[in-house]
Amino acid sequence: MKRFLLDRIDRLRDHLASQRPLFTPQGNDGSAELNWLPLTRETPPTATGRPRLPTCPAKQFFFPEREILFRFDGNDFKETLPKPTPQILFGVRSCDLCAIAYQDRFFQQDPYYQARRRATLLVGIDCQIPCDGGFCPTVDAGPFVRDGMADLVCHQQQDEGWLLMAQSAEGEALLRGLDLKAAETSRIDQRTRAQQQVIARFPPATHIETGIQRINRAEVPAGQWQALGLQCLACSGCTSLCPTCSCFTSYDRPAADGFERERCWDSCLYDAFQREASGHNPSATAGQRVERFWFHKFSDEYAKTFGRYGCTGCGRCEKTCPGVIGVHSVMKSISAAP
Amino acid sequence: MKGLMTPQLIRITEIYDDGEASRHFTFEPVTGISHPASPGQFFTLAIPGHGEAAFTYLSLPDVRGQFKALIRRAGTLTSALFQRSRGDLIGFRGPFGNCWPLDQLQGKRVLILAGGIGLPPLAAVADHLSADDKTPVGLIYGSRSPADQVLQHERSAWHKCMPILETFDHPSNGKQLIGTPLDHISQMTAKLGGAPEAILTCGPEVMMSAAGRHFAANGLPPENIWLALERRMHCGVGECGHCYLGSSYVCTDGPIYSWQQLARLQSQTTA
Numbered sequence: 150m151k152r153f154l155l156d157r158i159d160r161l162r163d164h165l166a167s168q169r170p171l172f173t174p175q176g177n178d179g180s181a182e183l184n185w186l187p188l189t190r191e192t193p194p195t196a197t198g199r200p201r202l203p204t205c206p207a208k209q210f211f212f213p214e215r216e217i218l219f220r221f222d223g224n225d226f227k228e229t230l231p232k233p234t235p236q237i238l239f240g241v242r243s244c245d246l247c248a249i250a251y252q253d254r255f256f257q258q259d260p261y262y263q264a265r266r267r268a269t270l271l272v273g274i275d276c277q278i279p280c281d282g283g284f285c286p287t288v289d290a291g292p293f294v295r296d297g298m299a300d301l302v303c304h305q306q307q308d309e310g311w312l313l314m315a316q317s318a319e320g321e322a323l324l325r326g327l328d329l330k331a332a333e334t335s336r337i338d339q340r341t342r343a344q345q346q347v348i349a350r351f352p353p354a355t356h357i358e359t360g361i362q363r364i365n366r367a368e369v370p371a372g373q374w375q376a377l378g379l380q381c382l383a384c385s386g387c388t389s390l391c392p393t394c395s396c397f398t399s400y401d402r403p404a405a406d407g408f409e410r411e412r413c414w415d416s417c418l419y420d421a422f423q424r425e426a427s428g429h430n431p432s433a434t435a436g437q438r439v440e441r442f443w444f445h446k447f448s449d450e451y452a453k454t455f456g457r458y459g460c461t462g463c464g465r466c467e468k469t470c471p472g473v474i475g476v477h478s479v480m481k482s483i484s485a486a487p
Numbered sequence: 488m489k490g491l492m493t494p495q496l497i498r499i500t501e502i503y504d505d506g507e508a509s510r511h512f513t514f515e516p517v518t519g520i521s522h523p524a525s526p527g528q529f530f531t532l533a534i535p536g537h538g539e540a541a542f543t544y545l546s547l548p549d550v551r552g553q554f555k556a557l558i559r560r561a562g563t564l565t566s567a568l569f570q571r572s573r574g575d576l577i578g579f580r581g582p583f584g585n586c587w588p589l590d591q592l593q594g595k596r597v598l599i600l601a602g603g604i605g606l607p608p609l610a611a612v613a614d615h616l617s618a619d620d621k622t623p624v625g626l627i628y629g630s631r632s633p634a635d636q637v638l639q640h641e642r643s644a645w646h647k648c649m650p651i652l653e654t655f656d657h658p659s660n661g662k663q664l665i666g667t668p669l670d671h672i673s674q675m676t677a678k679l680g681g682a683p684e685a686i687l688t689c690g691p692e693v694m695m696s697a698a699g700r701h702f703a704a705n706g707l708p709p710e711n712i713w714l715a716l717e718r719r720m721h722c723g724v725g726e727c728g729h730c731y732l733g734s735s736y737v738c739t740d741g742p743i744y745s746w747q748q749l750a751r752l753q754s755q756t757t758a
Contacts, residue, residue: 219493221535226578228493259726260490367757374758396728399721401536408535410492415728423729425719426540426562429692431732440758441731448755450734 150296151321152336153329155311158195158274158303162188164327165237165272172210173239174203185210185238195240197305200276202283202463206245206392207238208252211265214389215413218261218399223407230260233268237323241273243291244283244461246298248392251455255395270319273299277343279351282464282477287354290461293344304340312336360480361447361458369483371436377479378435380472385416387442387466387475393459396422417441443479491724494533494578500553502573506637509559509604510569511545514579521552522582526589526611527715527743530581531723537567539578541720541738543608545638557607557637583723584742587612587687588713592622595711598675598683599626600668600698602690606638608715608742609689613641617648625650625679627668629690632657650678669697683707689715699746712746 155161165171166188174183175192183203186192217229241249249271256262273294276285285291294302300320304312312332315321363369388394398415401408415422418438424430432438445451446460460476467475501513516522524530524547533539540562546555560569571577589612597616601609606628616624626645630636632655645651652671654664664671668690676682686707688698695714703709718730718737725739733752735741744752 221578225496226494226533228490230490256726258491258724261492367755369757371758378758395726397722398727398729399539401538403536410533410539412727417728417731423719423731425717426565429717431692431718434758436758437756440756444733444756445731448734450755 151315152332153313153315153324153327154332154336155303155313155327155329158197158305158311161272161301161303161311161313161324161327162195162239165239165270165323168323169235169237169270171237171239174201188239195274197277199278200242200274200280202242202245202280202465204465205390206248206463206465207241208248208392208395210236210238210269211249211262212252212256212395212397213265215411216261218410218412220404220409221401221407229409231264233265235268235270237270237272239272241271241299242276242280242463243273243294243298244285244463245392246271246273246294247285247290247457247461248463250295250298251393251457251459251461252395254455255393270301270323271299272301272303272320275302275304275340275344277305277347279347280464282467283462284351284354284357284464284476285462286348286351287357288458288460288462290457292347292351293340304343306336306339307343312340356477356481356484357462359484363483364443364447365449369440373483374440375434375436377474377482378437378439380474381418381435381439382472383416383418383420383435383438384471385414385418386469386471388416388418389414390465390469391446392461392463392465393446417445439474439479446476491580492722494531494539494580496576497579499571499573499575499577502571505557505639506559507635508561509557509637511555511557511640512568513553513555516552516579517576519551521548521550524548524554524582525586526615527586527608528582528584529608529720529723529738529742530579530583531720532564532568533578533580534564534567534571535578538564539580539721540564541583541723543715544582545607545610545641546614547611557604557610559604559637580723583720583738585740587715587743588745589615591711592616592685592687593619594621595684596679596681597622597624597685597687598672598679599624600686600688600690600694601626601628602668602688602694603630603635604637605688605690605694605715609687610638610641612687613645613649617645623679625652625675625683627652627654627671627675629654629656629666629668629694631655633659633663650675652678667694667697669694669701672701684711686712687715688713692716699749703746709747709750710745714744714746714749715742716744716749717742
């Protein structure tokens with residue numbers, strides 16, 4: 150891993166954008182809400198200070214909401230693998246990078262995901278201040294970018310400028326022509342200390358810790374899940390915005406010369422998610438489905454497989470849920486249960 | 488080479504009715520290349536414009552890749568399949584999932600308990616065990632009524648080499664056995680020459696759970712009770728999420744689970 154000193158982060162952004170299409174979180178037409186959009190002359194400078202996450206995580210770049218899997222042309226089935234253009238995602242936060250690493254593993258055998266993922270270079274930014282509702286340190290997903298989770302990592306230093314870390318050969322190659330000075334080893338120790346200071350500024354998350362324990366001990370009474378289920382509108386807001394959620398359904402639709410199979414995001418909170426052709430539904434109640442969602446996020450069983458929980462502490466579910474059963478509300482409720 | 492998500496063409500080579508709303512299909516891959524499968528595994532069929540669904544092997548692919556399935560008309564895909572004729576081409580993916588624990592059954596007294604349309608997933612393992620002299624095997628097959636029974640041809644063959652009891656919720660005459668398969672265990676135990684040492688079951692989940700509880704309570708080790716579970720399997724490769732059962736996916740970790748494994752998965756959640 151090579152380390153450099155960088156004066157202005159947007160000098161890096163412009164340099165990278167001159168080589169490949171670059172996407173970065175920004176408001177659309179002056180909107181306060183951040184979205185992943187291509188860099189243009191109107192894009193504001195990269196924000197520093199209290200971080201704000203883009204409304205949607207980066208998963209849409211690799212696992213789009215809709216995509217064609219194959220076509221049937223009247224004679225045979227033809228696989229339709231994407232042929233993505235190389236691209237750069239600039240300014241990905243640690244929680245979302247951990248989620249990308251999680252999905253990289255989940256979709257290991259998926260040629261559609263992998264084609265898009267391989268064409269994408271990730272540039273991470275350390276969060277220097279806790280974001281609103283985030284609890285990444287509790288689930289080991291931040292606030293600073295973990296080793297190996299991005300090609301390039303930017304860290305704003307307390308004294309001056311940025312520490313730029315190249316974590317892949319491809320990332321390092323894209324820095325050519327930037328004329329950067331190598332950074333001293335002591336900068337790494339400073340970064341480690343800085344992370345401890347940021348972590349200390351996060352509000353207590355004992356409700357999350359206790360909730361995780363109770364889920365793993367199967368201690369939450371069925372009645373409490375059913376009560377939480379009453380608040381679920383089955384809108385799929387949480388599953389759409391969750392950076393690790395990956396369930397999909399697929400269906401055939403008419404195409405010019407036959408049919409094509411499209412897959413699109415699905416949600417385990419939908420009533421018919423598990424319903425079989427016979428009518429049998431193993432998860433027929435909203436309470437069962439709400440429990441399923443949180444079990445999938447916080448069970449040690451999945452942590453064994455993926456090396457981390459399926460929740461990276463971004464807090465998007467809490468912000469989007471109209472039934473007030475996002476992560477903080479649910480974990481407060483179940484950690485307070487008798 | 489097509490990816491895991493893209494079907495390949497197979498031809499329907501034979502169709503006949505077999506039980507209420509059920510048909511017996513024989514398929515053959517257009518390529519002539521056989522994809523070896525094991526008893527208990529499953530595959531998917533795709534009909535363009537009507538989607539895709541999962542089915543079990545009734546007989547395993549032979550050297551030409553020809554295999555059989557018993558399919559009941561239940562939803563969109565099966566309704567479209569029942570419109571197809573001999574010679575028609577459709578899509579196929581597979582095989583998927585795990586298989587019955589053949590090695591662990593060797594030399595044991597095996598009881599097969601089937602309910603309704605749960606008989607086909609047990610057919611390939613019944614064929615396998617009936618060819619093994621050292622493994623005594625018996626079958627209890629429960630149906631709602633005689634008209635609902637499937638696999639008449641296969642059952643005739645098994646009658647020659649294993650004890651079979653057929654039970655009905657609604658028998659059509661006084662000679663037929665009334666009740667569920669579990670009501671007739673002692674009769675089968677006598678025919679098998681002793682209490683079963685391994686159970687293989689497939690049918691409605693309430694029947695399988697009752698069987699699991701019964702045999703576990705009667706001292707059979709839970710790791711010797713095996714169930715074939717049904718879930719809604721879309722992708723077959725553990726990605727789409729629909730077939731979850733606790734922390735496992737039935738399409739890749741199943742569809743065969745031991746009573747011990749199932750109990751552990753069910754204890755993970757409470758609702």
